[in-house]
Structures are given as C-alpha cells and as structure tokens.
Amino acid sequence: MTDLGPVFDRVLPGEPVVLTTASANSTSLRLAAKLGFTEVERFHTWDAEQWLTEYVVGRAPPLRPVAATLCYPRLMADDQHVSQADADIRDHRLIYGCMGLGGGWDAEPYGAPEIAAAEAAVEAALEIGVTAFDHADIYRNGKSEAVFGEVLARAPELRRRVLIQTKCGIHLPGDDGPGRYDLRATHIERSVEQSLTRLRTDVIDVLLLHRPDPLADPDEVAGALTSLYRQGLVRQFGVSNMAAAQIAHLQASLDVPLVANQLEISLARRDWVEAGVLVNTAESTGAGFPLGTLEHCRAHRIGLQAWGPLARGRFTGAARTEADRETAGRVAALADAKGTTPEAIVLWWIQRHPARVAPVIGTARPDRIRACRDAARRDPELTREEWYDLWVIARGAPLP
Numbered sequence: 598m599t600d601l602g603p604v605f606d607r608v609l610p611g612e613p614v615v616l617t618t619a620s621a622n623s624t625s626l627r628l629a630a631k632l633g634f635t636e637v638e639r640f641h642t643w644d645a646e647q648w649l650t651e652y653v654v655g656r657a658p659p660l661r662p663v664a665a666t667l668c669y670p671r672l673m674a675d676d677q678h679v680s681q682a683d684a685d686i687r688d689h690r691l692i693y694g695c696m697g698l699g700g701g702w703d704a705e706p707y708g709a710p711e712i713a714a715a716e717a718a719v720e721a722a723l724e725i726g727v728t729a730f731d732h733a734d735i736y737r738n739g740k741s742e743a744v745f746g747e748v749l750a751r752a753p754e755l756r757r758r759v760l761i762q763t764k765c766g767i768h769l770p771g772d773d774g775p776g777r778y779d780l781r782a783t784h785i786e787r788s789v790e791q792s793l794t795r796l797r798t799d800v801i802d803v804l805l806l807h808r809p810d811p812l813a814d815p816d817e818v819a820g821a822l823t824s825l826y827r828q829g830l831v832r833q834f835g836v837s838n839m840a841a842a843q844i845a846h847l848q849a850s851l852d853v854p855l856v857a858n859q860l861e862i863s864l865a866r867r868d869w870v871e872a873g874v875l876v877n878t879a880e881s882t883g884a885g886f887p888l889g890t891l892e893h894c895r896a897h898r899i900g901l902q903a904w905g906p907l908a909r910g911r912f913t914g915a916a917r918t919e920a921d922r923e924t925a926g927r928v929a930a931l932a933d934a935k936g937t938t939p940e941a942i943v944l945w946w947i948q949r950h951p952a953r954v955a956p957v958i959g960t961a962r963p964d965r966i967r968a969c970r971d972a973a974r975r976d977p978e979l980t981r982e983e984w985y986d987l988w989v990i991a992r993g994a995p996l997p
Contacts, residue, residue, distance in 0.1 A: 686762060686803045686833055686857050687900035689729040689955055690948065691973040693722040694904065696733070697961030699740030707740045714961060715744040716751070721963035723758070725970040731859075731902075731957050732796070733764035733807055734788045739795055746797035762803035762857075763792050764837055766810060780806060780813035782821035789825055803833045805859060809843050819850035826853050835859070835900075841893035848897075858894050860886075862903035862954055864924065864946050864991050865911050871992070878997045895952050903947050906956035912991075913939040913968075920993035927990055935978050937971045942979070944972035946987050949979050 686692075698715045700707045722730070732742050742763065749756055765788035770776040785806075792801060804825070806818070825831040835857030836844055848855055862869045868886035876888070894901050909915060916922040925939070932939045944956045958969050979987075989996060 684760070684802070684832065686729060686760060686835070686955075687898070689727075689760065690953075691725075691727050691944070691969065692729040692731050692762070692902060692955055692957045693718070693727045693966070694731045694957040694959035695741045695745055696736045696959050697741075699737035699742075699744045702737055704738065707737075707744050711740070711744050712747045715748050717963050718961050718966060719745070719748050719755075721966040725967055726973040727958075727966075728758055729760040729762060729955075731762045731764075732792070733767070734792050735767050735769055735807075738769070739791070742792055742795035746795050750797050756798060760802045761796060761798060762805065763796070763801055764805040764807040764859075765789065765792070766807040778808045778810040778813075780810035780818050782817050782824075785818070785821040786825065789830060793830065800829060801831045803835060803857060804831045805835045805837045805857060806839075806847075807837050809839055815847050815850040818847060819852075822851060823853060833857070837904075839890075840887035841890040842887075844890075844893065844897075844899065855897075855899055857900045857902055858890070859902040859904055859957065860890075861905045862901070862947060862956075863906050863908040864943055864987060865908035865921075866905065867988065867992060870950070870988070875997060880997065891952055901952050901954040903954050903956045904959070906944055906947055907940060907958060907960070908943070912943050918993075920991060924987065924991045927987060931979070931983060931987075937975070937978075938968045940965065940968040941971035941975075942987075944969060945977035945979050946984060948972060949977040949984050 695715075695718075698711070698718060700711045719730070722728075730745065732745065734742065736742065745761075765785055766778055766780050768774070768777045768779050768784075789801060789804065793799065804822070822831070822834050826834070833856050834851075834853055835855050836847070837859040838861075839847075839858060844855060844858060860869065869891060871880075872886040872888045873891065891901070893899070907913065911917055911921045912925045912928045914925070916925050928939045928942045931942045935942070944958075947954050947956050956972065958966065958972075960966060985996075
C-alpha cells in the first residue's frame with residue numbers, strides 16, 4: 598500500500614488542518630510532528646482502493662510555520678532541511694554573524710579573495726557545530742549576502758544544512774537621503790526579494806526587522822510579513838533592537854508569532870542584566886536596556902540573540918580599561934581551569950543566563966570562530982559564584 602503523504606493548505610498558526618495518510622506509523626506523520634503538529638482527532642475513511650487515516654491536527658507550542666502548500670516529495674526535501682539545520686531559530690545556541698564577509702562597506706565589487714574568505718568562515722562555523730547564519734540586507738552594501746550566496750552556489754547541498762536569517766528595515770545614507778529606517782510594506786517586500794536573489798535561495802528561514810521605525814504602521818508591517826509567510830518566502834519572523842512594548846504592539850497586529858529579538862548583549866554591555874537589579878537605585882538612570890524586555894521575551898517564547906557578544910575582544914586580548922584587563926585575567930584563569938578558551942568563557946557568561954541567549958559571533962577569522970567551539974558544543978560550565986564574579990569585576994564596582 599502506497600503512502601499518499603500529506604497535503605497541507607497554507608494556514609496561519611492556530612488554524613486546524615487535515616492531514617491524510619495511509620498509516621499511523623508513516624513517514625508522513627513523523628515529518629508532520631517535526632513541523633510542530635499534534636494530533637487532535639482521528640477517524641477512518643474508506644477509499645475505493647485502500648484505507649486512509651485522516652487526522653485533524655492543530656498547533657502545539659512552540660508555534661512553527663507550515664511550509665508552502667506541499668506534496669509528498671517536497672515535504673521529504675523540507676524534512677532534510679528541518680532535521681539538519683533545525684527549522685526553529687530558537688533551537689540554536691550559537692549563531693554565526695556574516696557582517697564581516699564580502700569586503701568593504703563601499704561599492705567596490707567582491708572577488709575571488711572575498712569568496713574564499715567567506716568559504717573559510719562558513720567552513721569554520723560548520724566545523725564547530727554552528728548551522729545558523731545571520732545576515733542583513735545592508736551588510737557590506739549587500740555583499741555579505743552575495744558572497745554567502747556564492748558559497749551556497751558552489752556547494753548546493755549546503756543549503757539543507759544551514760538556517761539563514763537576515764534583516765531589513767535600514768536605509769544607508771546616500772544620494773537619496775540620510776540614513777534612516779523604513780518598515781513600509783514596499784520596502785520590506787523589496788528587501789526580501791533582493792536578499793533571496795543575493796543569497797541564491799528560494800526561502801529565508803528567519804526575517805528580522807532591523808530597527809524600530811517611528812513612522813511605521815504596525816498593521817502595514819503585519820500585512821507585509823503575513824504576505825511573505827503565505828507565499829512561503831519566509832518561515833519565521835523576529836525583530837532586532839526592540840523593547841517589550843514595541844514587540845507587543847507589533848504582535849497585536851500580527852497572527853504569525855515573533856520568535857526572536859536580537860540585541861547588543863555582552864560582558865561589556867551588561868545593562869540587559871543590570872536593568873533588572875538597579876531598580877530603585879540612583880544608578881538605574883544609566884541603564885539603557887529597556888526594563889521588562891528580557892522578561893517579556895522569556896514569557897512569550899521570543900528567543901534572545903546577542904550581537905557583539907565578544908565585545909570586540911575586550912576580554913580576550915584587546916582590553917581598553919583597567920577593569921577590562923582585570924576581567925580578562927579572570928577569564929583566562931577560568932579558561933585554563935575548565936580546559937577551554939577565553940572566548941568560550943565570555944560566551945558562557947551570556948549563555949549561563951536562564952533566558953538562553955544565543956550569541957551571534959561576528960568575527961571573520963576562522964581561528965577565532967574555532968575558539969568559540971565550546972560555546973556551541975558544551976553547556977556553560979560557570980558556577981553561580983563564577984558568573985557573579987565576572988559580572989562584578991567587569992562592572993568595576995560592587996552590586997547594589
């Protein structure tokens with residue numbers, strides 16, 4: 598008896614969908630489970646040629662996008678992508694940031710050296726177990742995405758192994774005006790189309806809105822994101838550099854869940870933890886991190902991502918202040934004691950927080966990428982006392 602496989606309609610999270618299959622133990626049902634479906638009701642129907650089992654299935658947290666309207670062969674291909682790259686960005690503990698790839702921030706075209714450098718960086722990331730790659734349409738004026746697309750073109754099988762995240766919403770300064778933010782539907786849709794072309798892929802796994810746009814209409818933004826989702830061009834959505842109230846305001850207009858918020862977080866940029874402990878103190882006015890954002894993201898299963906997590910090497914060889922040097926000494930001592938690298942210690946300090954923050958490492962040097970290996974492969978091995986010790990030394994003053 599041949600397994601007919603499932604046919605999914607394009608639906609939004611929370612809407613029921615009927616899955617028809619020839620066997621409760623079929624590959625189809627296993628694939629459906631990987632896409633986040635749970636069985637709600639089961640009943641049998643008689644087909645002229647064979648028994649079929651129909652399942653009315655619904656969504657269970659975490660909400661995950663359904664792939665575009667599918668037939669069985671396409672779902673098999675999609676399953677390979679899901680199983681190897683993990684379809685949900687929240688499942689990734691470490692992300693590689695591609696801003697350093699592609700050459701300069703200018704109009705000069707990239708060439709063979711830039712492609713080779715991108716290949717080396719991607720290879721190093723994959724070697725340590727990183728399969729999520731973070732981009733933005735503006736990085737190196739689009740060249741970061743383009744050289745990554747060159748890497749994918751040279752190794753087509755690689756696409757099924759990696760998750761691609763990119764961002765849109767920033768206009769760099771130019772002849773057409775100053776640097777500005779733009780979350781109009783036309784800009785979002787055009788940016789996605791251009792990113793797909795540069796990346797040489799037919800789908801973006803995660804799209805982040807790069808910066809808040811004060812002139813944005815949440816309903817218009819939501820309409821653009823929903824359209825991209827329904828077309829199967831983007832699987833998941835998130836934001837970057839947004840506070841809790843901004844996220845909630847957008848989510849109120851949007852049926853597809855926002856699953857990520859990327860913020861500057863590091864042992865040098867500590868206000869993400871300081872904002873919560875400086876409440877009712879005079880120091881609270883100096884905490885730039887919007888209070889409640891961490892809690893909002895955790896409560897709504899919005900994964901936190903940390904850009905700039907290595908703080909440009911301030912604690913791993915490029916200290917700027919006496920506090921940096923003292924912190925770097927402590928980091929080095931912990932690395933020696935735990936059989937790892939200073940980079941891993943700095944990243945573990947971020948990952949040790951129960952919010953499960955995923956650092957986005959942005960170095961283009963393969964050796965420094967490899968130095969982050971244990972942040973991808975080992976759970977953070979810092980005790981509470983060691984975590985607090987690093988915090989206090991780095992801030993250069995006792996906690997209140």
